Amino acid sequence: MYDQDMEAVERVSRLVDALRRDGRVEVATAAVEFGAAEMTIRRDLDQLVARGVARRVRGGAINLLMRGEELPFAMRELDAVDAKRRIARVVADLIDDGEAVGLDSGTTMVAVAGAIAAKRVTVMPLSLHAASALAAGTGVQLIMPGGACRPGELAMVGPLALASIAAVRFDTVVIGCCGVSAEGHVLAHDLGDAAVKQALLASANRSVLALDGAKFGRGALAVVQEVSTFDVVVTDDAAPENVLARLRADGVEVHRA
Amino acid sequence: MYDQDMEAVERVSRLVDALRRDGRVEVATAAVEFGAAEMTIRRDLDQLVARGVARRVRGGAINLLMRGEELPFAMRELDAVDAKRRIARVVADLIDDGEAVGLDSGTTMVAVAGAIAAKRVTVMPLSLHAASALAAGTGVQLIMPGGACRPGELAMVGPLALASIAAVRFDTVVIGCCGVSAEGHVLAHDLGDAAVKQALLASANRSVLALDGAKFGRGALAVVQEVSTFDVVVTDDAAPENVLARLRADGVEVHRA
DNA sequence: GAAGCATACGTCCGCTTGAACAAAATGCAA
DNA sequence: TTGCATTTTGTTCAAGCGGACGTATGCTTC
Numbered sequence: 001m002y003d004q005d006m007e008a009v010e011r012v013s014r015l016v017d018a019l020r021r022d023g024r025v026e027v028a029t030a031a032v033e034f035g036a037a038e039m040t041i042r043r044d045l046d047q048l049v050a051r052g053v054a055r056r057v058r059g060g061a062i063n064l065l066m067r068g069e070e071l072p073f074a075m076r077e078l079d080a081v082d083a084k085r086r087i088a089r090v091v092a093d094l095i096d097d098g099e100a101v102g103l104d105s106g107t108t109m110v111a112v113a114g115a116i117a118a119k120r121v122t123v124m125p126l127s128l129h130a131a132s133a134l135a136a137g138t139g140v141q142l143i144m145p146g147g148a149c150r151p152g153e154l155a156m157v158g159p160l161a162l163a164s165i166a167a168v169r170f171d172t173v174v175i176g177c178c179g180v181s182a183e184g185h186v187l188a189h190d191l192g193d194a195a196v197k198q199a200l201l202a203s204a205n206r207s208v209l210a211l212d213g214a215k216f217g218r219g220a221l222a223v224v225q226e227v228s229t230f231d232v233v234v235t236d237d238a239a240p241e242n243v244l245a246r247l248r249a250d251g252v253e254v255h256r257a
Numbered sequence: 258m259y260d261q262d263m264e265a266v267e268r269v270s271r272l273v274d275a276l277r278r279d280g281r282v283e284v285a286t287a288a289v290e291f292g293a294a295e296m297t298i299r300r301d302l303d304q305l306v307a308r309g310v311a312r313r314v315r316g317g318a319i320n321l322l323m324r325g326e327e328l329p330f331a332m333r334e335l336d337a338v339d340a341k342r343r344i345a346r347v348v349a350d351l352i353d354d355g356e357a358v359g360l361d362s363g364t365t366m367v368a369v370a371g372a373i374a375a376k377r378v379t380v381m382p383l384s385l386h387a388a389s390a391l392a393a394g395t396g397v398q399l400i401m402p403g404g405a406c407r408p409g410e411l412a413m414v415g416p417l418a419l420a421s422i423a424a425v426r427f428d429t430v431v432i433g434c435c436g437v438s439a440e441g442h443v444l445a446h447d448l449g450d451a452a453v454k455q456a457l458l459a460s461a462n463r464s465v466l467a468l469d470g471a472k473f474g475r476g477a478l479a480v481v482q483e484v485s486t487f488d489v490v491v492t493d494d495a496a497p498e499n500v501l502a503r504l505r506a507d508g509v510e511v512h513r514a
Numbered sequence: 515g516a517a518g519c520a521t522a523c524g525t526c527c528g529c530t531t532g533a534a535c536a537a538a539a540t541g542c543a544a
Numbered sequence: 545t546t547g548c549a550t551t552t553t554g555t556t557c558a559a560g561c562g563g564a565c566g567t568a569t570g571c572t573t574c
Contacts, residue, residue, distance in 0.1 A: 007565095038566095039517090040564085042520085147400070149401055151395070164403040225472070295562095297532070300531090515574100517572100525566080525567100533556100533559100534556085541550080
């Protein structure tokens with residue numbers, strides 16, 4: 001029923017943090033710090049290697065992701081789990097029964113999918129992960145867009161995806177992102193992904209941006225749109241107050257979960 | 258890692274058989290027959306209720322599915338597991354690296370998806386279940402069709418699905434079915450599903466029909482096509498020999514897994 | 515040679531099962 | 545209808561089992 005132990009998830013998550021912070025971890029150090037056996041740390045590192053996040057070296061492991069590169073989905077999934085769940089809860093409450101919803105890709109959107117699976121709505125999710133979460137709901141009418149599937153992310157991109165989105169109108173679209181620049185640009189790591197987000201926004205009556213507070217000020221490659229053009233922004237306590245104040249001044253409805 | 262115990266699966270499967278055969282099961286009888294505690298049978302029946310297969314009554318449970326109605330996906334998945342795996346293996350061996358493959362929906366196709374996930378191919382699966390299995394493969398280029406998603410089955414149907422399929426050409430399509438009539442009609446339970454299968458066949462250079470032998474002679478609502486028009490049929494030892502002989506005479510390549 | 519690593523095995527923990535018991539539902543009689 | 549006997553059900557707890565972790569030992573690499 002379960003993939004992993006709770007503590008195992010916690011250890012792996014902290015190893016990833018250390019890798020991203022210092023570029024490397026040592027087996028002995030981590031073992032002492034986590035209060036676990038060295039053998040256990042080695043087994044954890046094997047997982048990271050299998051997921052392509054780290055390369056094993058004698059005595060530890062080094063980061064394989066270059067600066068700014070996106071973590072694999074399976075890793076981000078373990079990050080800020082609680083914040084995502086709270087944000088998802090708030091987003092779900094914004095959506096009425098009977099609405100047609102467009103749902104972006106990303107781990108936050110999977111959380112949202114889980115939260116709205118209990119409602120009676122029509123949803124087009126942009127990722128297979130979100131689709132799986134929605135499929136559990138009995139009242140959900142699930143519509144899939146076509147498209148090429150980005151590995152790992154399992155997000156639809158490409159012309160087929162854009163055409164599928166253009167063929168429908170959404171009452172609400174919920175968008176996630178990799179970061180929001182200081183200038184207020186909503187950013188994505190992938191150009192194809194950014195195009196899909198823009199298509200979603202173009203087909204939407206109401207647009208919701210959902211992101212945990214740590215993403216404010218974080219950089220990424222592709223510009224999606226100005227954050228101030230969204231109707232609603234849902235974030236958490238980690239978001240900088242001055243940014244939110246400016247958004248409110250621009251007429252954006254801001255929620256903190 | 259695992260959803261359930263082996264014996265638990267076996268028990269539930271036998272309960273479903275009994276339900277379909279007699280329309281009802283008794284807790285006490287089943288407990289004696291299976292050599293399990295009554296309490297365990299009750300817990301098993303809870304699962305069937307949760308999946309909508311049975312309704313609980315005092316002392317047992319009664320069948321909720323009308324005659325001929327298709328079992329829910331989650332139940333069929335537990336059926337003929339071994340045969341499906343062997344059939345999937347043979348189908349996978351028919352497919353060369355680099356091919357573009359169209360993959361139908363159904364539990365047998367999920368098995369096929371698992372078998373070809375290790376290859377380097379481009380695949381468009383018609384169900385989310387198969388998509389999940391394929392996503393695990395690193396060498397697979399995954400293309401999703403759009404469409405409405407049949408609940409439980411998670412199979413794409415409708416105009417969007419037909420359009421997505423029409424937009425591509427497959428080297429090989431692998432088709433599953435609910436049954437093959439005595440007259441040689443390939444049958445499906447759902448009209449939308451049958452239309453999708455026909456669209457797949459229309460976009461294919463080579464067509465493969467994969468079905469376990471128990472499906473020969475089994476009825477269903479919708480006609481897809483004559484079985485003799487397929488290029489290849491993959492089945493198992495349970496298939497009646499005379500039917501296969503006639504197929505061979507019609508020029509169909511027949512494999513028994 | 516020393517440090518790190520992989521394998522083997524013992525231990526611990528959580529899940530499933532079965533048994534015992536209390537609660538609820540049904541049948542029967544008045 | 546009420547009261548009682550009986551069957552079924554849900555709950556709780558102990559036993560069994562499998563997976564994860566830690567330790568020990570031999571092997572590899574520097």
